[in-house]
Amino acid sequence: MVGEKFTLMQYSVSAVLGLIEAGQFVIPEIQRQFVWKRSQVRDLIDSLYNGYPTGYIITWKNPDVQTKDGTMANGKHVLIDGQQRITALMAAVSGLEVLDEDFNRGRIKIAFNPLTDDPTKRFAVQDASHLKDKKWIPDISELFKPDFRQRAFENEYARTNEGVDLDELSETLLKLKGVVNRQIGVIELDHFLDIDEVTEIFIRINSKGTPLSQSDFVMSKMASDTAHGGNMLRKVVDYFCHLAVKPDFYPQMIKDKEFENSEFLQKICWLAKDNEDMRFSKQHTVIM
Numbered sequence: 001m002v003g004e005k006f007t008l009m010q011y012s013v014s015a016v017l018g019l020i021e022a023g024q025f026v027i028p029e030i031q032r033q034f035v036w037k038r039s040q041v042r043d044l045i046d047s048l049y050n051g052y053p054t055g056y057i058i059t060w061k062n063p064d065v066q067t068k069d070g071t072m073a074n075g076k077h078v079l080i081d082g083q084q085r086i087t088a089l090m091a092a093v094s095g096l097e098v099l100d101e102d103f104n105r106g107r108i109k110i111a112f113n114p115l116t117d118d119p120t121k122r123f124a125v126q127d128a129s130h131l132k133d134k135k136w137i138p139d140i141s142e143l144f145k146p147d148f149r150q151r152a153f154e155n156e157y158a159r160t161n162e163g164v165d166l167d168e169l170s171e172t173l174l175k176l177k178g179v180v181n182r183q184i185g186v187i188e189l190d191h192f193l194d195i196d197e198v199t200e201i202f203i204r205i206n207s208k209g210t211p212l213s214q215s216d217f218v219m220s221k222m223a224s225d226t227a228h229g230g231n232m233l234r235k236v237v238d239y240f241c242h243l244a245v246k247p248d249f250y251p252q253m254i255k256d257k258e259f260e261n262s263e264f265l266q267k268i269c270w271l272a273k274d275n276e277d278m279r280f281s282k283q284h285t286v287i288m
Helices: 013-021 038-049 083-092 128-132 140-144 150-160 166-181 195-205 214-224 230-245 247-253 265-272
Strands: 006-012 056-061 077-081 110-112 123-125 183-189
Touching: 006 013, 013 083, 013 166, 013 183, 038 083, 038 110, 038 123, 038 166, 077 083, 110 140, 140 166, 150 166, 214 230, 230 247, 230 265, 247 265
Parallel strands: 056 183
Antiparallel strands: 006 183, 056 077, 110 123
């Protein structure tokens, strides 16, 4: 009798972010394009604030991680679904920059109004109006920093917003900070599954999403091999394909300073010369 090929688990938002920071959850796509609309990031935070379910993320135990004695540790977990949600959390809560579809790096800042009675106007994607209106906290990531001093923040907020009930404000801020304690469902696929079966599982449980291709999976596996520079190799493949389709992507690509300073830039930069045939020769390795 064949048993389940997965384990159903729950992690808090803070635990997931901590596992990513520790390298236990491998998310190579964090360095790839973030395709969610900013409003979707806002809606995710609002759902967590209200305690609504936000869907499962799917991980696969990496079967290729070895311990020093040569045995398989299976310590890392490759994320195969949910990278947009995780990236959104890292952007809004942890305050990290993301790459958009044109590989421009920037912040996504979510503003919060603790005084509103209208639940549809509690969160917003930050714009200039939220910087001017003192009712708004323009960037919620400030509240999640380790050195955040809530009492001092509340006093300053009350000073600029006359008539604020400090007890209500404190309760609302604590509820917002409680977002990191919300639970996220994690489907952990067993390490003995091969890529074909993992792909089939993904398609079946996420039929409304974008089907996971084997190329996506290979890219994730490649990036998870940190011992052999897998993330840089993943970038080479990613950037090569991007340049082949869109040669004028070159100026955006070299914004990635790590890649620009690597040995690989000169190997693919010839693709930016869209008037040349795609021939592999020494002349194509000259830096532009």
